[in-house]
Structures are given as structure tokens and as C-alpha cells.
Amino acid sequence: MADNSKLEIFKLISKRYTFREVAISKCGLDEAQENDNQIFNSLYGLFLQKLTQNEVWTNNRTKLGLVLFSSAGENVNEVFKAHSDACVIEGFIDGGPYDRIRRMAEKDDTTTTTLLDRNKIVTDRYYLYLYLPLNSYVGLMFLERKKGQDIHTPMELFLNETLKVRNNIHVERYIPQSIIEDFKDEGIIDSFTFSERGFNLSVFQIVGCLLAGWFVYKNPSGVSDTTIDYLLSSLSIITGFFFAVILLSYDQFNKIEVPNSRATEDEKIKALKSINFLKKYNALSCYAILLAIIVIFMLIGTLLFGQKTDIGKDFEKASSLEDVALFPTLCFYALVVWRFLMIYFLLDFFIITIYAICSLFQFLNLQMLDLQLPFAVNASHVTSEYQVYKHKYGKIGVFIVLLMGILLLLFATSLCFIYK
Structure with missing residues (x-):
């Protein structure tokens, strides 16, 4: 045994x-x-x-x-x-x-117990x-x-x-x-078990909260019209990209061949990795779309209500408890919370987007590393780009191309200083 x-x-x-x-x-x-x-x-x-x-x-x-x-x-x-x-x-x-x-x-003998x-x-x-x-x-x-x-x-x-x-x-x-x-x-997640946890934020969430609070404090007038226009355009484009990703994920999921009982362990693991990645990527995409929709509605609400409100000038600090007005106080705190959540959700959206891109790169990189070619390549026959350019243009040609690139870079830098 x-x-x-x-x-x-x-x-x-x-x-x-x-x-x-x-x-x-x-x-x-x-x-x-x-x-x-x-x-x-x-x-x-x-x-x-x-x-x-x-x-x-x-x-x-x-x-x-x-x-x-x-x-x-x-x-x-x-x-x-x-x-x-x-x-x-x-x-x-x-x-x-x-x-x-x-x-x-x-x-061997159950007569005596x-x-x-x-x-x-x-x-x-x-x-x-x-x-x-x-x-x-x-x-x-x-x-x-x-x-x-x-x-x-x-x-x-x-x-x-x-x-x-x-x-x-x-x-x-x-x-x-x-x-x-x-x-x-290399791990494969077979199942998730959810349990209740206490108040626990990740490092990125804590940084997002701090940046959102700092923004509200340093920008009492809120987000400008130009910035809102840029954000609405960017969020709309990225949301459309994530919608396309979800459709592609579903299409790829349907193309996965579920291995039968005769399949090898490598084939089973490969299929399970693909399914697990598509699950995770689909969840990230849906979460990013949800955050983008929330931020878009909050930005539109900012344009319609309270965009011109300066919490540093339009509100005054009461000198005593008797001078506190209920409605302006509620409006002040509501505006602060609104702007804080809007910036936090925006930062969270970009964090999720970066994480999704990194996950895609990691998965594709591992898939490519696992790919074994059915033939061998002689390293002596592999030619670098420098050798190709050298063979085509000669040594002088290569140096001229490099010099032209440096001159173009310096010209673009000088234009930036002139523009300023």
C-alpha cells in the first residue's frame, strides 16, 4: 500500500x-x-x-x-x-x-471481538x-x-x-x-470557495482611495469640461474593446475541444488552462465594463449637476453649531463623496484594465513557451536584423540610417521646446 x-x-x-x-x-x-x-x-x-x-x-x-x-x-x-x-x-x-x-x-477471525x-x-x-x-x-x-x-x-x-x-x-x-x-x-484553479471577510483592501485599492481623496482636496472645483470629454471618449472606446473581447472569448470557448477519457494528462491540462483563463478574463472584462458604465453616468451627472461648484469657495465653514445649515451641509458632503467615488472608480477601472492586459500577455507567453515545434532550427542559420541590414545596405548604410534616426529624434525634441 x-x-x-x-x-x-x-x-x-x-x-x-x-x-x-x-x-x-x-x-x-x-x-x-x-x-x-x-x-x-x-x-x-x-x-x-x-x-x-x-x-x-x-x-x-x-x-x-x-x-x-x-x-x-x-x-x-x-x-x-x-x-x-x-x-x-x-x-x-x-x-x-x-x-x-x-x-x-x-x-481472519471475527468470532472474538x-x-x-x-x-x-x-x-x-x-x-x-x-x-x-x-x-x-x-x-x-x-x-x-x-x-x-x-x-x-x-x-x-x-x-x-x-x-x-x-x-x-x-x-x-x-x-x-x-x-x-x-x-x-503554472497553477490551475479548479473551483472557487467564497467566504465572508472583514474590511480588507488591497494595496492598489488603498492607493486608489488615497489618490481619490488627494484629488478632491487639491481640486475643489472638480473635473473640467475638457477632461470630462476626454474621459468619456476614452471610456467609450475601451468599453467597446471589452465588449469585443467578451464576444471573442465566447467564440474561443465554443472552439475548445473538451478532452475525453482517453486524452493524455497534457491535453486535459491544456484544455483546463484555456477554460480557466477565459473564465477569469471574461469576469475581468465584465467588471471593467461595469466600472466604465458607472463612471460614465457619474461624469454625465457631473456635467448636469454641480460641475461648476467650487467646494472651497461656494461653501463656508460655520463659526458655531447654531450657524450650521442642514441642506448646504448635506450638499457639501454629497458632492465630496460623489467626486471621491467617481475618481476611485475611474482609477479602479484603469487598474483592472492593466491587470487584464497583463493576464492576457502572461497566458499567451506561457502558451507560446509550451509550444514545441516538430522540427529543429540550426542556430547558425538564424540571421539577426543587423546582419540583414548590413547585407542589404553595407556598414555605411546602417550607420546612415542610425544617424538619420538620431537627427529626427533631436529635431522632434527641439520642436517641443520651441512649441513651449
Whole structure:
């Protein structure tokens, strides 16, 4: 039978205390009298104390227990040992479910059975590696995961019970950046799962909000008529482009040949990549069109109402609460919010447009890189553009063309200065 064990990596974050301070606080040590090895061994002793008691460490939340079993003649310090010079604790621990009624029997003889009551625990052995640098707030945990069963949740609770001083030890999965980048380039998204999140903005959204607020503050008179004309023209053209892209995406989607069961894995992956890209690109295009339509209506509304309003001159700051007029105040805040949202949606539209173009380039680039020609090209027969021009015009001709290009560039630059 194949071994389906996996090794998962977690970051252990102690928010306010280093692991040295945790050991000193939990073990009641005198830092002046203890060296690093003694401090770390005291930290290791906290784990041994909880795992080698006469009863299993349990938690009613998970109904999974942890313990450190040792066979006859086996020392627990060898099964689960500390390397104090490297700030590492590694070895094996036992864990498994309890609080279940089960029946056990021989596979070849079911006449004799044994009842396992709720107080019995059935364990597997898991590999555990802890890196707890004494002068750091962050450590690492490597934990084995078996098919259909893992103990990372009870292990997280166990770590908090063992190492918590005031704040909980935060445990989060750790994925190296290189793996993240590989997934971005080569990964295929099979399905999305949406969940509710708190107030969380991306960096681009935060920058867009700041730029929109800065624009409203620095331009109290709003957007000029000329700028609105240019924006309406640009948005209309780009919106038409995205409409054409959506139609082309649908046409390309219909041309994709869905691989059958006899298809190779490469053919299935290629088809799935194409479908996934078209889904993403279609969503981006529809979102960009929606933003463009919203901004167009807001720009038209600005032309019809409030375009000549200067919030710096047409509104006065009240000297007291009695002088505050309700209707002008509401108009002021409505105008500020209107202009802020209009600029923010406009910036968001251009961000989405740039992202869509980059996604298209990345997809086409990967498709071209994956393309394997059925023939080989001799590199010695490949001629560069310079060699073509040199063969056609000679060396002097090439230099003349370059000189003419430089002169034209200087002439265009001088015209710009003259125009100014």
C-alpha cells in the first residue's frame, strides 16, 4: 500500500514574548544563572512533562488526544529529543481519536471481538519537528499528516497550553514564496470557495482611495469640461474593446475541444488552462465594463449637476453649531463623496484594465513557451536584423540610417521646446 503521509509546515508566532522569555516565564528560571542550552532544555521539558504523564493529553473540542508512547527498552528522550545547540525539538509523538465506541477483531477471525469504550484511544505515530529560536518571536513546526487523519488542530491547542504566557501562540500555515510563484505561473484553479471577510483592501485599492481623496482636496472645483470629454471618449472606446473581447472569448470557448477519457494528462491540462483563463478574463472584462458604465453616468451627472461648484469657495465653514445649515451641509458632503467615488472608480477601472492586459500577455507567453515545434532550427542559420541590414545596405548604410534616426529624434525634441 502506498504511503500517503505528507509533511505540513506551520509558523508559530509569539506576539509579545521571545521563546527565551517564554521559557523563563513558564519554568521560573533566572536568566543570569542559566545559559542558552539550559534554557532551551527547560523549554523541551515542558513538552515532555505533558506528553509523558500517566494520562493522555486531551481536549474536548477536537476529541483527539496526544501522548508519547515508548516501547520496551526505548527511551522517550530518543523518541522525542532536543537539539539545544540548534534550538530544535524533533521526533515522534502519538495521537488519535477517543470518546468513540468501537469494536476490534482479528481480520481472519471475527468470532472474538474486543469492545473499545469511550475512554480508549487509538493512536498513530506522527513525526514532529519544532524550531524555536530563543531570541525570536517566530518559530517553525513541521508536522506529519496521514491520509484521513491529522493532528494539527490538537497540536495547536497543545502548543498554546504549553507555551502561552499572556497571548496565544498564533499558528498559521507556511508556504515558501518560491512555491507561491510557481503556483501563480503554472497553477490551475479548479473551483472557487467564497467566504465572508472583514474590511480588507488591497494595496492598489488603498492607493486608489488615497489618490481619490488627494484629488478632491487639491481640486475643489472638480473635473473640467475638457477632461470630462476626454474621459468619456476614452471610456467609450475601451468599453467597446471589452465588449469585443467578451464576444471573442465566447467564440474561443465554443472552439475548445473538451478532452475525453482517453486524452493524455497534457491535453486535459491544456484544455483546463484555456477554460480557466477565459473564465477569469471574461469576469475581468465584465467588471471593467461595469466600472466604465458607472463612471460614465457619474461624469454625465457631473456635467448636469454641480460641475461648476467650487467646494472651497461656494461653501463656508460655520463659526458655531447654531450657524450650521442642514441642506448646504448635506450638499457639501454629497458632492465630496460623489467626486471621491467617481475618481476611485475611474482609477479602479484603469487598474483592472492593466491587470487584464497583463493576464492576457502572461497566458499567451506561457502558451507560446509550451509550444514545441516538430522540427529543429540550426542556430547558425538564424540571421539577426543587423546582419540583414548590413547585407542589404553595407556598414555605411546602417550607420546612415542610425544617424538619420538620431537627427529626427533631436529635431522632434527641439520642436517641443520651441512649441513651449
